[in-house]
Amino acid sequence: MGFAYLTNIPLEKAREDYIDFLEKRGFSAKTETVKTVHAAGRITAEPVYAKINAPHYAASAMDGVAIIAADSFGATETTPKVIAKENYAIVDTGDPVPNEFDAVVMVEEIINNDDGSITLHEAANPWQHIRQIGEDICAGEMILTSKTKVSPAAVGAMIAGGVTELSVIKKPVVGIIPTGDEIVPSDTVPKAGEILEFNSSIISAILSENSAEPKVYDIVKDNLEDIKNALQKACNDCDIVILNAGTSAGREDFGREAISELGECLYHGIAIKPGKPAILGAVGKVPVLGIPGYPVSAIIVIEELLNPLISHISSTAAKKKYTEAILTRQILSGLKYKEFVRVKMGYVGNILTATPLARGAGVVSSFMKADGILEIPQNTEGYKAGEKVRIRLLSDEEQLKNTLVIIGSHDPLIDELSELIHAEDSSKYLSSSHVGSMGGIMAIKRKEAHAAGCHLLDAETGKYNIPYIKKHFPQGGVRLISCVGRIQGLMTAKNNPHNIKSLSDITKDGLRYVNRQKGSGTRVLLDYLCREQNIDTENIKGYDREELTHTSVAVQIASGSADVGLGIYSAAALYNLDFIPIKTEQYSLLVLESEQSSPMVKKLIETLKSEKFRKKIEQMGGYTLDSPGEILY
């Protein structure tokens, strides 16, 4: 090995040095000739000049007759002019105007005489109603500069200008080699320890969007010789090659060794997070990039190091769009690297906010949910909550303006609301984050969300939500919208193997409980019930094991990693678990009063009141309908 040492090259330097390194090895754009009819969207390799005039003949622009204008001079209502039949020609729109004529008179303005002559009551202007040769395009004129994207209209202009084919930049073929002993093809049913290979699909899709042609190779085991063989083959076939992964400095990471033995490594280790262990190298003149295995790292390395390379040789401008937003949480970052943090964004009351998502590099779903990327430069410690930050947009800004933001307690019905709203009007969206009921109340306080799902039981009054609102919003400014009653209960494996009958059973010896996070309504409920029933939470094994959603609690029980947990019926039903009902609670939506009549909140209330919502709730089971959409407070 001997390759354990990773460099920490600043991103911009790595990018520039890599292009220099590659150009010195002879890497450059390739060109190809394509038919003009298929050229839309391609990038010209050289300027395109018209070969013929358009129109290529003097054409009549009207149905009528072609005349010599001078023959009509002096014609008026009272002194008409007669033109003999040998001195004019009948023309329809698009017909060639014979060279001897220099004007067209519309058919409506002509009187036909019996001897074949015509009478005009108005003089014609020379060249009237004639589309002159080259009026649209002149032969020899430049139609397009080089390095220019061919638009649909440019296709038409080129054909009109007699250009039937042109030289364009060839889309680079990018070979993708997935490596790893634990990786299995994406259509297999994975066993424990096996990971579905989906990075190549993500990378392919990103490359296709950037006018490159992905070519995915079979999975290669963590074995130096196999990796070298696959790499050499791909370098023979492709313009650029990606090794994914085996880029770290671990026991079974052969990426750097393989590239170095067949070619040369420029850098191993870039000052970015995620994505640090990336490798930039080449075999012959073919660029070879070692890309980390975690999907989020892979995406960042593709976007920050491969896409700029493709844009550079293809002369396509980078399509990154930026906007400014208010950061809702403090975010700290190391000084040693440039960090890319995924954020969820929302327009609430015309203010665009950005909330950092989980930073784990393995969490592909968080990339899917991200609306933008906050780039924290190297040598910057991070940003404070409330700071205005620059965000690279992943979502369309127009879409963000039409997105209802719900932050708070998790319930699968929120996803179904999202589906109902978007299916009815695909220009409207719902985005949700699950941070528990208390997190939702805080989000509403900071005006980061239009609405928050909450089901907080007040220990003193035994009432739901309203005592909390009174406490946290003493000045008012919020409304509570009724949603559903839902049954909380204990979830256990099918057939209740531990014979759990009531809450006090969760302290049974050997039983593994799985809890919800602090601040969630379900955690508040558990603590309330334990106090009420004198259950010491110290005796609950797994009381400290926290999951963020009802579904993930159910998952732990279904998979056997826990025996019991408190949650809602619909989550238990999803995994075919047994369910011991404990309490029906009010799950309501807290809404900013200032947003109550905004289009998005009106849409929410309308949907809550709809027949479709009622049906969906009944189908999911475990809920009661508390006149959803009504204002409770």
Place this chain on the structure above:
Amino acid sequence: MGFAYLTNIPLEKAREDYIDFLEKRGFSAKTETVKTVHAAGRITAEPVYAKINAPHYAASAMDGVAIIAADSFGATETTPKVIAKENYAIVDTGDPVPNEFDAVVMVEEIINNDDGSITLHEAANPWQHIRQIGEDICAGEMILTSKTKVSPAAVGAMIAGGVTELSVIKKPVVGIIPTGDEIVPSDTVPKAGEILEFNSSIISAILSENSAEPKVYDIVKDNLEDIKNALQKACNDCDIVILNAGTSAGREDFGREAISELGECLYHGIAIKPGKPAILGAVGKVPVLGIPGYPVSAIIVIEELLNPLISHISSTAAKKKYTEAILTRQILSGLKYKEFVRVKMGYVGNILTATPLARGAGVVSSFMKADGILEIPQNTEGYKAGEKVRIRLLSDEEQLKNTLVIIGSHDPLIDELSELIHAEDSSKYLSSSHVGSMGGIMAIKRKEAHAAGCHLLDAETGKYNIPYIKKHFPQGGVRLISCVGRIQGLMTAKNNPHNIKSLSDITKDGLRYVNRQKGSGTRVLLDYLCREQNIDTENIKGYDREELTHTSVAVQIASGSADVGLGIYSAAALYNLDFIPIKTEQYSLLVLESEQSSPMVKKLIETLKSEKFRKKIEQMGGYTLDSPGEILY
């Protein structure tokens, strides 16, 4: 026929009524199942739920050992804990953590003992370094709502969630039938009266951009039976059919008749310009649109009537982007229709301006050059110069900010400057409009352009440009940049068939002159020379025939529609014409002083001074280099 009457239905009403009409006939989106690996960019037909958890097993997030956390409780530097070999398991990153364990300790924190036991000096937290089942995605969770575009990350999330295929909206197949006796395939060499068929290529490219699949049929002659046969076949094969053209009410327009006989016409005649004679109909449940033949009309009808229909069934949001700009000229519009005017746009001194382009519906090159579309609503008379208007953007706003705007006298070297600037840095653009030297001076006065090409000869002093600048900019505010000296001369057909030797020969009997437009430097030069040489312009046949560029003057002579014209050598050379030199003139660039140090003007001056420019000019011929890039005034 009996179909001569055209309606004048407002666009929005036509659009809505047409969708109603089609839905009543059973027209709707089709769906198809695709492999998830190929789903990027497609639109989901139904919500997508995860089938498995991701991770689907509790996975170690580190290289180390899996233990029962409780076994380590109490361990410190001074009171280490020993764990026997049967009570832990070695795990690498990604390995499954056996169900009996609930924590992973990193390899660096372990001391291996000889008996196979390990010693820990720190207590482990339960669930530390374990990626819990479903941490990324839980089985049963909604991954995507319906009618949602699949992003690259969503492809990864679906595969991770065990979704190997999904139902998406099928891209509608749109049949395009070109019709017309005068239309010939785009790869033929057209004879007079023949028009190259390029509309189907433009339409195909627009449809592909809008996620539809174009299918182009052979050209059909203007014959009712042939059109009906082609239409019936296309309606059997396709989801939507376009007849292009034959939509007007002329003798040979069979579009409406063909659609009516096979199906039904809803409207013929929409209140838009261009595009009025569009037909909206259906055969069975297949929408059939009759689209006018002029390319600009066709594009507008596709964008305004077909694309919304495709977006409606495909649940794709319209991608139209709007901006505000200052209109540079008054524009009048009829009250009876909504008008779509192509505009050229430019950022000069941070003000975005919009200048209307030629309105002719036949001019495809003007669509290619357009940066935006000004939509003038029905019942609006138009807009005044200086008014702020809303423009639908065709060019990228970022691109407009990086575009050097040159308005003024025409010279092919401006196109070559454009090529030099863009080829060196593909993020920089040059846009030019040819309005003659005086037009250029006026554009600079109105601050619509960074620079204007001009070559105006002062009759009193015999000097170029500077007397005009003094007159039009008495307060200063402009700079004159040297460009080239160029030779103006008389262009005639090859071998000078009319034996023209000097300017006075242009009044020869039977000779057809072709002139430039008023305000152009070449027109000013002609008038100057005629006065000087006592030539009466009344005696020049064709003095009133105006062309806008040197090239188009050359075209008229090359094609035989004129015999002689004044112009520059490079235009004559392009068409292999004879050239009788008359005078060398100064072609210079007038620049706004306030823009002199803007990046775009600096780039212009740099390019004028470059070796590449010198070579290009020498290659074109007919120019002298007057230290280009130097400030003359």
